[in-house]
Amino acid sequence: MAGDEQKITIRPNGPYLLRGGIPLVRKSEVMSEHGEPLTWKKDGVLESDETTRLCRCGKSQTKPFCDSSHTLVAFDGTETADPAPIASRAKEFKGEKIVMKDDHSLCVHSGFCGNRVTNLWNMVKESGDTQVRAQMMAMIEKCPSGTLAFSVDNSPELVEPDLPREVAVITDGPLWVSGGITIERRDGKPVETRNRITLCRCGASANKPFCDGAHKEVGFTDGINTSPVIQIT
Numbered sequence: 001m002a003g004d005e006q007k008i009t010i011r012p013n014g015p016y017l018l019r020g021g022i023p024l025v026r027k028s029e030v031m032s033e034h035g036e037p038l039t040w041k042k043d044g045v046l047e048s049d050e051t052t053r054l055c056r057c058g059k060s061q062t063k064p065f066c067d068s069s070h071t072l073v074a075f076d077g078t079e080t081a082d083p084a085p086i087a088s089r090a091k092e093f094k095g096e097k098i099v100m101k102d103d104h105s106l107c108v109h110s111g112f113c114g115n116r117v118t119n120l121w122n123m124v125k126e127s128g129d130t131q132v133r134a135q136m137m138a139m140i141e142k143c144p145s146g147t148l149a150f151s152v153d154n155s156p157e158l159v160e161p162d163l164p165r166e167v168a169v170i171t172d173g174p175l176w177v178s179g180g181i182t183i184e185r186r187d188g189k190p191v192e193t194r195n196r197i198t199l200c201r202c203g204a205s206a207n208k209p210f211c212d213g214a215h216k217e218v219g220f221t222d223g224i225n226t227s228p229v230i231q232i233t
Contacts, residue, residue, distance in 0.1 A: 005020045006021070006022050006182070007183070008022070008182070010056075010077070010183070010209055011056075011186060012077065014077065016053070016054040016209075018048065018052040018053075018054060022048070022181060023045070024052065024167050024169065025042055025046060025168050026045075027042055027170055027171075028041060029111075034115075036115045037111045043171070046064070046169065052065070054066060055069070055201055056075070056199075056203065057070040057203040058202040058203035058220055059073050059203065061223070077209075079208050082105065085192050086103050086194065087101075089103045089105060090102060093124045094124070095128075095133070095136075097133060097152055098124070100140065100149075101148065105212075106147040106207070106212075108144065108174055108213050110142075112143055113143065113148060120140065141161040144174075146197060161195070163178035163195055163196065165179030166179060167181070171222065172221045175198065175199040177199060178195060180194065181193075183197065185209070191209070199211060202214060204220070
């Protein structure tokens with residue numbers, strides 16, 4: 001089915017409906033010996049249908065798929081996120097030949113913004129160094145939620161990584177929607193289309209439908225999983 005027919009619909013107090021045969025994969029972080037995330041790796045492809053229901057309440061016994069547990073736990077999936085464009089909230093950090101944008105309301109705490117030596121906010125001050133600037137770009141592009149973004153050479157246009165149109169199930173974390181897939185709120189209004197978005201699937205976010213990192217606070221895990229995975233070889 002054509003990409004422009006692919007859409008994610010948020011059901012009232014229920015699951016996410018993936019329509020149009022959106023590819024579904026698993027991804028996890030590659031960690032350093034110091035416990036710092038280095039990059040993302042693809043762990044496999046999940047079998048899915050033309051229309052697939054993904055759990056939003058965090059209680060399904062067949063995660064990431066919905067098993068209707070939301071009806072048993074009286075899940076409240078009320079969307080509380082600010083519907084305004086990300087540009088209206090993002091703070092700008094201006095460096096040499098780069099401007100970093102930061103909308104912290106969307107942060108999922110994936111950890112790519114810093115390491116034991118430095119972080120992006122300090123690196124902005126050193127961005128006159130080409131190597132520092134290049135490292136900043138690489139770190140920002142790994143941010144799954146789009147919390148962090150950047151523009152260069154005084155251009156108003158954001159520089160975005162070339163990402164596939166897919167939904168990635170992050171191990172014990174959110175759903176990473178990439179490639180500009182349309183997302184429709186439960187009231188029928190569209191979520192701002194972006195290249196990188198993370199959706200809550202633990203049920204505990206205070207910024208629904210987006211992830212706010214609450215899965216780490218509540219100890220969310222994928223738990224029992226009978227979902228067939230096609231391993232990457």
